Structures are given as C-alpha cells and as structure tokens.
Amino acid sequence: MFKEYLQKLQDQHLLRRLRTIASSTGPTVRLDGHTVILLSSNNYLGLATHPAVIEAAVEATRQYGAGSGASRLVCGTLTPHEELETALARFKGTDAALTFAAGYLANISAVPALIGKDGLILADRLCHASLIDGCRLSGATFRVYHHRDMNHLEQLLTRRLPGKPTLIVTDGIFSMDGDIAPMRDIALLAERYGAAVYVDDAHGTGILGETGRGTLEHCDVETRIPYHMGTLSKAIGSTGGYLAGSAEFVAYLVNTCRAFTYTTAPTPAAAAAATAALRVIRQEPERRARLWQNRHHLAQGLTSLGFRLAASESPILPVIVGDPDRAMSLAHTLLTLGVYAPAIRPPTVPASTSRIRFTITADHTDEHIDQALAALAQAGRALNMI
Known part of the structure; x- marks a missing residue:
C-alpha cells in the first residue's frame, strides 16, 4: 500500500522529501555542503538567531x-x-x-x-x-x-x-x-x-x-x-x-x-x-522597517523580471508557476544557482497553482536580494518562464 501510494505521488510530481540544513536558519544556510541564500523561512525579523x-x-x-x-x-x-x-x-x-x-x-x-x-x-x-x-x-x-x-x-x-x-x-x-x-x-x-x-x-x-x-x-x-x-x-x-x-x-x-x-x-x-x-x-523597530524595505526590493525585482506574482501584501511573495513539475524544475535550478526556495504543490495549494513561495527577512542584505534576483533571471530564462 505505501509503495504504491508513494509511486503515485512521484508520478504526479507531488512526492515530498525532507532536506537537512546544517546551520541556523539565517539569511544563508548550509545545505548539502554549500552555502545558499534561504528564501523560504518564516523567521521574518531574524529573531531566531538574535x-x-x-x-x-x-x-x-x-x-x-x-x-x-x-x-x-x-x-x-x-x-x-x-x-x-x-x-x-x-x-x-x-x-x-x-x-x-x-x-x-x-x-x-x-x-x-x-x-x-x-x-x-x-x-x-x-x-x-x-x-x-x-x-x-x-x-x-x-x-x-x-x-x-x-x-x-x-x-x-x-x-x-x-x-x-x-x-x-x-x-x-x-x-x-x-x-x-x-x-x-x-x-x-x-x-x-x-x-x-x-x-x-x-x-x-x-x-x-x-x-x-x-x-x-x-x-x-x-x-x-x-x-x-x-x-x-x-x-x-x-x-x-x-x-x-x-x-x-x-x-x-x-x-x-x-x-x-x-x-x-x-x-x-x-x-x-x-x-x-x-x-x-x-x-528594535528598525528590524520591521528593514523587513518591509527588503520586501519592496524583492517584489519590485520579481515584477521587473516578468514573473507572475500572487496578490501579496506581505513578506510572502509567491511566484505562481502552475504545473508542479515546472515548479520543481524552477526550485531545482535555483538551488544549483545558490538560492533555496522549495516548490509548494498540492494539496498545500489548490490544483494548477504550484508555486515558489519566496519569503524575505529583515536579515537579508541588498546583496543577498540582488544575487537571488540574478539567479531568478537566469533560471527563468533557462526554463522559458520569463
């Protein structure tokens, strides 16, 4: 029963696997022996590492x-x-x-x-x-x-x-x-x-x-x-x-x-x-101010690149891809370019709305965001998404 169910998920590009981060969840993390920019954490104000x-x-x-x-x-x-x-x-x-x-x-x-x-x-x-x-x-x-x-x-x-x-x-x-x-x-x-x-x-x-x-x-x-x-x-x-x-x-x-x-x-x-x-x-109210500055920087960059954003009003910035396989491909390509932001697929989101759910924090620097946007531009063009 378990094997057949897992295979069905695999065939639908919906199988989930755990990944181990070998560091604290800061703006960058250690994953598979590499330092990558983390754009999927809810640690919005960076207080988990304060x-x-x-x-x-x-x-x-x-x-x-x-x-x-x-x-x-x-x-x-x-x-x-x-x-x-x-x-x-x-x-x-x-x-x-x-x-x-x-x-x-x-x-x-x-x-x-x-x-x-x-x-x-x-x-x-x-x-x-x-x-x-x-x-x-x-x-x-x-x-x-x-x-x-x-x-x-x-x-x-x-x-x-x-x-x-x-x-x-x-x-x-x-x-x-x-x-x-x-x-x-x-x-x-x-x-x-x-x-x-x-x-x-x-x-x-x-x-x-x-x-x-x-x-x-x-x-x-x-x-x-x-x-x-x-x-x-x-x-x-x-x-x-x-x-x-x-x-x-x-x-x-x-x-x-x-x-x-x-x-x-x-x-x-x-x-x-x-x-x-x-x-x-x-x-430290400046942390909240920095968070919103970073949110504006990332949102503006994603929009300028031509990605399809959900109607976000927060530091959660979902790029809607649609097909779960294409969302997985985008996440994988981004990771090879040094950005970790896993694909979000059904049943977490409705069918045909698979996405990369980017989240920004107060601890990200302008350099982090610019590097991430450069990776997104490269990945989006390689996959014909922009």
Missing part, C-alpha cells in the same frame, strides 16, 4: 531544564510560561494570554471550544489547514466562503437560521498567497449579523501594524475582534502558539482546550526565547 533571544533560551534551559515535565495543569507550568503570557497580553493589549506547544494545537483545540454542533462556522477558502481541521472537529455546520469575498460571506450570513451561533474564521495574512484578510469588512459583517470572529494571525504577528501587534492593529479592529490567535514560531522566532483575550476567555480555554490539557507544556527555552523576542520587537 543573541538576546538565544541567550534567554540558554539561561532558561540551565535554570529550568530541557523539558517541562508534564502538561500545564499537572505540574508543567513554570515561571517562563507565566512571564511569556504576561508579555503576550501586554503586547496584544489584552487582559490575558494562553500559550500552546504549537499553533496547530491552538487552532484544533480552541475552535471546537468556542462553537459546537449547534453552531455555524463560515471560513475563508484559503484558511490554514489547522483552522480547517479545528472547524471540522467542532462538529458545527461548516461552510466555506470564496477567498476574501465579502459578498459571498454576507450571503451565507443571511441564509443561516435565526439565532444560530455563528463563528467567522479567517487568517490575518494568508500563508500561501501573502494577502491580508479584509478585517474591517469582516468585523462590520460580524457586528451586523451577530457573529463572532476568530483570527489566526500567525504571519501577521510581529510584522504588521505600527507597533507590530499584527493584522488587527494594521486594520484598526483590535477592540472589535474577540478571539486573537497567533504563533511564536515566525516573526517571534521561537516555537509554539497563543491565544489572547479577556481573563474570562483565557480561563475558559484552560478548562476546555484538549490540546492544552493533554499536551506537555512548551519547553522553558521556547517560552523564554519568545519573551526575549517580544522585548526586541519593542526595542
């Missing part, structure tokens, strides 16, 4: 050990966890926050805790897989609206049964296209029709908004959206997920989220690293 973040993780490991020992409700809550949740609540401007071992766990646990089989979930078509899984696990009636299509969302809201509990679910920044959810319009519809809104801001946290608080700050709807979720593994440079909100909301999650109750707590190192990263975000 000296203060690393030192905080090392010190927490020395003081508290490598593991947390148990789930948070048994004996796994340690001082670094409490310090992180206090820092997150302050950062997000909420009463409280709760952390999880992974953003995926937060979504598949929190959504079912918020709505059950008597409710209705309306989710954007391009929501992250963890959100979709959480929606299905809830047992609620589940409907998908066209991507960022507020007319379709309103149609679904008007068709629901009167008084039916309703939760609108969306990403803040969509991870494969890089565009931003129309949060003001979503908030307006939610208020008009008496629905609640749950936002996964994994890719917006740390990079959007005047102070980096994320998509809700960027769209000026922080006080209008009750359920804020994000991750610690992207711009924050550590690992884990969180939800932020009122003290009652967080207490409710502690008592209802199965992935919180039955999962060992995040490591002390991960929690301390994330707390340190939040301090850096506050103290």
